[in-house]
Amino acid sequence: MNWLLFVVIAWLFLGLEQGLRDAFALGALGFAPSFAFVLMAFVAMSAPRTTVFWTAAALGVCLDLLFRLPMPQSTGMVTIVGPHAIAYALAAQLILSMRALMMRRNPLTLGFLAFVGALLALIILNGIYTIRDAAGAPIEWQPKRQLVAAMGSALYTGVLALVLAFVLLPLTGALGFPDHKSRWGGQRR
Numbered sequence: 001m002n003w004l005l006f007v008v009i010a011w012l013f014l015g016l017e018q019g020l021r022d023a024f025a026l027g028a029l030g031f032a033p034s035f036a037f038v039l040m041a042f043v044a045m046s047a048p049r050t051t052v053f054w055t056a057a058a059l060g061v062c063l064d065l066l067f068r069l070p071m072p073q074s075t076g077m078v079t080i081v082g083p084h085a086i087a088y089a090l091a092a093q094l095i096l097s098m099r100a101l102m103m104r105r106n107p108l109t110l111g112f113l114a115f116v117g118a119l120l121a122l123i124i125l126n127g128i129y130t131i132r133d134a135a136g137a138p139i140e141w142q143p144k145r146q147l148v149a150a151m152g153s154a155l156y157t158g159v160l161a162l163v164l165a166f167v168l169l170p171l172t173g174a175l176g177f178p179d180h181k182s183r184w185g186g187q188r189r
Contacts, residue, residue: 001051002176006043009171013039014062024156029145031152033160034118036063040088041114041161042168044095045104046177056092060085069129069139078139083128084121091121105172107165115158122150 016035025032036059043055063084068077095117102109126146133141 001047002174005171005175006055009175010036010039010059010062014059014066017063018066026156027152029149029152031149031156033153033156035160035164037088037091037118037121037157038110038114038161038164039168040092041095041117042110042165044092044117045099045102045110045113046172046175049096052092052096053089056088057085060088063088069141071138072140080132080137080139083125086128087121087124090124091117094120105169107162107169110165110168111158111162114161115154118157119151119154122154123147126150 013035020035021032040056040059044052047055061081061084064081065079067084068079070076071078095113098113098116102113126143129139129141129146130143133139133143
């Protein structure tokens with residue numbers, strides 16, 4: 001994998017996540033796409049296993065550092081390192097399990113895998129924050145509201161992945177990922 005190019009792309013996607021997430025939010029619940037998850041799903045769709053898990057953990061920690069939760073009865077915010085990293089690693093495992101069944105060079109594949117993976121990651125995040133809230137952590141969390149928002153956000157992330165596939169898929173060779181041809185569409189032997 002070309003780590004220098006990946007770091008540049010990750011920096012760009014994390015900047016888009018931080019800068020445009022609120023601008024792209026829809027509805028009263030705030031359905032918002034995740035640019036960083038689209039990148040992680042793209043890497044999970046193409047890269048070797050070890051690379052996928054390191055990428056998921058790194059992007060998850062970066063998002064943990066960017067994601068702030070409100071504290072009850074105050075104007076303060078709290079940052080918790082770990083939940084996104086765990087959720088992204090588990091979602092990466094799901095994508096790794098499913099990628100053998102997919103045509104990897106198809107934009108619809110990235111959209112579908114990003115949707116399914118984001119849904120799992122957001123459900124895991126909701127569970128982690130719900131447990132922390134129930135255990136008395138100083139965070140303000142509404143599990144039912146967040147679960148509904150997670151479903152809409154996962155769908156929105158899948159749609160965003162479908163659009164960004166036309167930018168990311170041509171970078172497969174430049175990033176050093178193997179070129180996987182479809183088994184039914186003329187695989188070279």
